Amino acid sequence: MLDFMLFLHQDLGTGPIRSPEEMMAVTKEYMAWADRMRAEGRLKGGERLANDPGKVLRPKGGRIAVTDGPYAETKELIGGYFAISATDYDEACRIAESCPHLKYGGRIEVRQFHTM
Amino acid sequence: MSEHGGTDLLVEGLFRREAGRLAARLTRLFGPARLPLVEDVLQETFAAALARWPIDGAPERPAAWLAAVARNKALDRLRREVREQPFDEALFDAMPITEEPKADLDDTLALMFVACHPALGEDAQAMLTLKTVCGFGVNDIARAYLTSSDAVAQRLVRAKADIRKLGLTFEIPEGGELAQRLPALLQAVYLLFTGGYTAGEGEDLIVAEFCVEALRLAELITRHPATATGEAHALAALLSFQHARASARIGNSGELLRLAEQDRSLWDRELIARGFAHLQEAMTARELSVYHVEAGAAAVHASAKDFDSTDWQQLAQYYAMLEELKPTAVVRLNAAVATAYAEGPQIALLKLDRLSGDRRMDDYALFHATRGDLLFKLGRHEAAHAAFGKALECPLSDPERAFIATRAKSCRRVS
Structure with missing residues (x-):
């Protein structure tokens, strides 16, 4: 088994305003997905990041410049991640496909952890 | 907090109900002028649940979790604004996290x-x-x-x-x-x-939930000593009687069932009993409200063991009173229907035809459908067919349209 990181990308901003009923439905869907990953023993971890653009640090003229994120050319940010295990990229992508994040307008970047 | 609580901890409608409860608490803190802020805080609170619960599992007491988060979000907001408007943090002790x-x-x-x-x-x-x-x-x-x-x-x-x-x-x-x-x-x-x-x-289904909510609020109003007036009890009685019939109103294929066709064993007896309890309380009122009369009429239906044993005389009396208090198109039509059963279709038809001068009746499908029904009962099938035809030209929901179209066809079969 290999480990993969699913980066959850989303558009900058707060997204559509949902009613409490809709928020609950979405929450339940994500929970059910995470529960299934846990039951299959695949879920290695996960976190959600605060819904703000963050900061970007880069070296500039011998010192470090700190600017508001995200990178200037992008309109999206990483909203969180799940770490899962799978046999290969194919399986990792199939798993990512089942994540409700895609259904709600987000994008997922799948990356394999470095193995020795 | 449980280790990865499942979604089964989230009872149906939890967020919606807590949204109402928290909105009330937060509005006490912020004041009604800042309802938009209250809504923002609620939005952030549910977003926090969406962010945390898939990873941590549902908290054992989700309502208390939401209340605590809402409280913190509200505090954050106020701290950020502190320069504009000083506030008393102690106020927040007044926001209970537990249910009270x-x-x-x-x-x-x-x-x-x-x-x-x-x-x-x-x-x-x-x-x-x-x-x-x-x-x-x-x-x-x-x-x-x-x-x-x-x-x-x-x-x-x-x-x-x-x-x-x-x-x-x-x-x-x-x-x-x-x-x-x-x-x-x-x-x-x-x-x-x-x-x-x-x-x-x-x-x-969500919109059907409005009825459940209305009933809950009516109950709530009658539970507070300040608002538990006879009129409030009459309203609670009316809604109890009406809602008791909810599951009997829809047939197996989603069609609407009229009172005569409803399986009365599906009526919610407990809710009907609550209706009568409210009606009893309502009688302490000094004045008779529209809700009293409507609840009275609903009680007549609720206490009839089958359609044929409905007390049409009493019902006709209630509708006559209601016509005085509230002469709307719907009420006048219902009054005519009650008359049909109390005094026969001929008199009801006369009554109905007196309404045809009322412009509101022109594109009111139920008016034409009721006329059709009465004409049919009197054996005037051609005229009945024409009346049902007029009903079909009015705005209608799909189940209603299907129902009336069937009635129109039956006129042709008989004649």
């Missing part, structure tokens, strides 16, 4: 009095109640009121601006002011119920 029914009742009623202020207009009152007190979404409200989400959103924004301009306070009014403002509250609950009752006839 008495405070909930007071807060919810105070919020209802804000939402149903007479200066806001009837539509806005009902919409604002649905949004803030009941936690429904703008889309749900738009469906019930057959309008666009944008229109509802604009109406709500305007109402919230009015609340700020009017400087409404967060309290249950007393004395003469209470007597003046309670009718609007009851009216909004009544509209909520009828909105759910008619729109809920399709497969729109």
Whole structure:
């Protein structure tokens, strides 16, 4: 088994305003997905990041410049991640496909952890 | 907190109910002028649940979790604004994280009095109640009121601006002011119920929930000593009787069933008993309200063991009273129907034909359908067919249309 990181990308901003009923439905869907990953023993971890653009640090003229994120050319940010295990990229992508994040307008970047 | 609590901890409608409860508490803290801020805090609170619960599992006491997060988000907001407007952090001790029914009742009623202020207009009152007190979404409200989400959103924004301009306070009014403002509250609950009752006839389960909410609010109003008037009990009685029939109204293939066709064993006996208990309390009132008469009429149906043993004489009397109090198209039509059973179709038809001068009846499908029904009973099948034809030209929901089309066809078969 290999480990993969699913980066959850989303558009900058707060997204559509949902009613409490809709928020609950979405929450339940994500929970059910995470529960299934846990039951299959695949879920290695996960976190959600605060819904703000963050900061970007880069070296500039011998010192470090700190600017508001995200990178200037992008309109999206990483909203969180799940770490899962799978046999290969194919399986990792199939798993990512089942994540409700895609259904709600987000994008997922799948990356394999470095193995020795 | 449990290790990865499952979704089964999340009972149906939890977020919606907590949204109403938290809105009431937060509005007490922030004041009615800042309802938009209250809504932002709620939005952030549910977003926090979406962010945490899939990873941590559902908390063992989700309602308390949401309350604690809402409290912190509200505090953050105030701290950020502290330079503009100093605030007393101790106030937040007044926001209980645990459930406390008495405070909930007071807060919810105070919020209802804000939402149903007479200066806001009837539509806005009902919409604002649905949004803030009941936690429904703008889309749900738009469906019930057959309008666009944008229109509802604009109406709500305007109402919230009015609340700020009017400087409404967060309290249950007393004395003469209470007597003046309670009718609007009851009216909004009544509209909520009828909105759910008619729109809920399709497969729109959320909108059908409006009825359940209206019943809950009517119960709530009758639980508080300040608002438990005879009129309030009469409203609670009416809604109990009506809602008791809810599951019997829809047939196996989703079609509407008339009273005569309903399986009365499906009626909710417990709710009917509650209706009678409220009706008893309602009788202590000095004045007779429209709700008293409507509840009385609903009680006649509720206490008939089958359609044929309905006390039509009494029902006709109630409708005659109602015609005096509230001469709307619907009431006058129902009065004619009651007459048909009490005194026969011939007299009912005369009564109905007197209404045809009323322009509101022209494109009211039920008027023409009822005429068709009476004509059919009198053996005048050609005229009945024409009346059903007119009914089909009026705006109708799909189940209604199918029903009336069947009746129209049956006229042809007999003649």
